[in-house]
Amino acid sequence: MEKQDRRRFLTKAGAATGAAAFVGVPGLAGPVVDKPAEHVETPGAVMDDPVVVYVRDAKRGEVTVLHGSRESTYRDHALVRRLLKAAKATSERAAWEVR
Numbered sequence: 572m573e574k575q576d577r578r579r580f581l582t583k584a585g586a587a588t589g590a591a592a593f594v595g596v597p598g599l600a601g602p603v604v605d606k607p608a609e610h611v612e613t614p615g616a617v618m619d620d621p622v623v624v625y626v627r628d629a630k631r632g633e634v635t636v637l638h639g640s641r642e643s644t645y646r647d648h649a650l651v652r653r654l655l656k657a658a659k660a661t662s663e664r665a666a667w668e669v670r
Contacts, residue, residue: 608657610664626651 620639627633632648 608653608660610660624650624654626654629655 623637624634625637627635627644629651632646632651633644634647634650634654635642635644
């Protein structure tokens, strides 16, 4: 499979990927308290060099992190669950707005 062009991926993904920008932020490497995610009505500015995370294989708990020109894949079942839960909430919210 051909690698995704990062610029195209970022263009398509847009601001929605900013929700995953917490990965790689200094100070968040320690233990994370599993608090429920909250929807942010007015998000902060996008970082100059955003971090994009996508679920590569949900069953295996694999996520791929894109930052600058680097790409790394990790296995983190808890992060995959949280991202998919956030994606489901986003889809449901969008469906409500269409009605």
